[in-house]
Amino acid sequence: MLRHGALSFFCEFNSEFWVKAHVGLRPNEQVDRWAKEGADNGPPLNSLIMAEDLIPYINQKHKEKWKARFVGSTNALFYKRIQPNPLKVPWFYKKGIEKRLVRTISRLRVNCGICDSFLNRINQRETAQCRNCGTPSGSLEHIMFMECPDHDGLRTVFFSAILVKTDLEYCQILSTRD
Numbered sequence: 001m002l003r004h005g006a007l008s009f010f011c012e013f014n015s016e017f018w019v020k021a022h023v024g025l026r027p028n029e030q031v032d033r034w035a036k037e038g039a040d041n042g043p044p045l046n047s048l049i050m051a052e053d054l055i056p057y058i059n060q061k062h063k064e065k066w067k068a069r070f071v072g073s074t075n076a077l078f079y080k081r082i083q084p085n086p087l088k089v090p091w092f093y094k095k096g097i098e099k100r101l102v103r104t105i106s107r108l109r110v111n112c113g114i115c116d117s118f119l120n121r122i123n124q125r126e127t128a129q130c131r132n133c134g135t136p137s138g139s140l141e142h143i144m145f146m147e148c149p150d151h152d153g154l155r156t157v158f159f160s161a162i163l164v165k166t167d168l169e170y171c172q173i174l175s176t177r178d
Helices: 002-012 026-043 051-072 079-082 099-109 116-121 141-145 149-162 170-175
Strands: none
Touching: 116 141, 141 149
16 A cells, blocks of 8 residues: 555656665665656656645645544544544643643543543553442542542642632533633
8 A cells, every 4th residue: 555655646746757766775775666667657747846845735634634533533532522623733832831730731631640440441450430439430530520529628629729610521621722
């Protein structure tokens, strides 16, 4: 498939002559063969296209493929509730947030904290059940926003520290851009 893609690329964007390069480097020798084949067998090119002119097109195609892969994946469903589409820049870009806080919030956003459901996911605990109150999912959402009585004090400290009193759901708070 890679060979076919490279070959069709060279057939579509070939020039009128081919110059061999990278002599002796095995991967480059293969690409050189494809380039020569494209130059020899491809349709004649009436105008030359500079490589710089292809960069925006290639970038756009890359973004489209990344978005399709991101949206079509069955992994990271929790993160997709927070962030349904890939971001163009990281959520913390130009926010002036210190690295330690970025790391903590990022872990919350990907649901990767030391809690029972995470430990179960990485095979360090037999069940995802909350060991404190017995709720079926001992997730970060359960600890931060739900009814687990063992974490009432932590929730109070957390919400008073960030000065937020809201009826928003956990995912809505983590997905906000400001």
